[in-house]
Amino acid sequence: MTRSGGPLVSVELVVFSVIDERLNILLARRPEDAKVPYPGLWSLPGTAIDIKKDASLEACVRRALRTIGHPDTAYFEQLASWGDAQRDPRGWSTTVAYLVLSASGSAYPDTEDATVRWFSPQSRKARPRLAFDHDDIIESALIRLRNKVEYTSLPAFMLPTEFTLAELQQVYEILLERKIDKSAFRTRLFAAELVEPIADKKRIGSNRPAQIYRLKNRSQPIFFPRTFNPNRS
Amino acid sequence: MTRSGGPLVSVELVVFSVIDERLNILLARRPEDAKVPYPGLWSLPGTAIDIKKDASLEACVRRALRTIGHPDTAYFEQLASWGDAQRDPRGWSTTVAYLVLSASGSAYPDTEDATVRWFSPQSRKARPRLAFDHDDIIESALIRLRNKVEYTSLPAFMLPTEFTLAELQQVYEILLERKIDKSAFRTRLFAAELVEPIADKKRIGSNRPAQIYRLKNRSQPIFFPRTFNPNRS
DNA sequence: TGAATAGTGTCTATGAGACACTATTTG
């Protein structure tokens, strides 16, 4: 049976991490090759589906993560798909975008000629000019992330496996761009049975040591029954 | 520039409607042609993307809706994408699935040899055997629909443009499979400014006439701040 | 006037938010 030319299909990754108390996104530089679209521009990391190598979309995501030197065990979820005749100058193309959350600490060389780099600014204007419609995809990913932070445990996947509640709360606050009440935050966490303390393990500082916790279930996020919204009027 | 064989890409529709107080889903019969996979089986309506006809995924959705004789002005939103080497015997294939909500009344001939038909049973076992992984797609669509009914105005898109609050509440109750308190339901609707009354327009019956309402904004669903959940413990 | 459904008012329980308070460490 013949397989005639359908659209191009690729997978693109929107990888977020909190670094130095700011939300960061991982971008990749496109090759300096005049034969590909947008040579030398920054773009989302991703790859065309290779029907020989990739058994599924998820396998393709893991391969793309390895390609950029990222652990392929990071949390990811499908974001959405984009497809039309205009977005790629080579013709009709479809992209399945994935939201990836990375524990801060996945380091990349931060040099001028690096092909993969963290970018801190999350407003469209502050980012470098991006290839294709990748700005739209990032906007969607930011909306998805900020919405789900309100009612899920997603931020826990942006921390190492062990953390204090203050550290977790800080990630929530960075993503939500507002302060959360400490007491309400803890009440909610415990009600959802999100975390469990690690016996006798404390973070030592120049003050009262903090209990260290881990997620009860690292395989999937938890949904809280309500939101953190103040003044829901 | 050459376009070598990527995966097949198609769009599939999960069309829901409430008919006779039950959730229904629209299925299409595959052609009786031994050269295509699953000849004669029921499946989700959909179509391969035609890069000549379709300017975008959304345009392809509207064409698919017209193909099955459905108004292409129905509410739809992208559900998710499925893609792997196994799901289509012809090889690697990708499908972008859409959730479509239809005002009940879009009639189809309900005859034995119809190619498109409403099916009322929503449990997997009660449906006819379906082609491809379409059972998985339907399960995802049901989960998405039931989740969003808890906190959005999606059910309003399954009614004609004018309706009474009792009618709207009934759609919620059918989708949620539980009763909702009338007073709480109305308080929530009005707080969200979801609907507006049509002056002096009433539904007449053998009792006190009911005010008829319309959506304030038919272009997109509204998100409620909380859910209808009773006994959130 | 009774049946039937539309529509409203009141009470309670719950949980988020605000905020003050106590606890435990180091220097």
Next chain:
DNA sequence: CAAATAGTGTCTCATAGACACTATTCA
């Protein structure tokens, strides 16, 4: 003991849910 952060207790307010009540039509 002071500084600093960890962790808890208490009060208030908003709102969902329960449920009873009133309103308006037709037969």
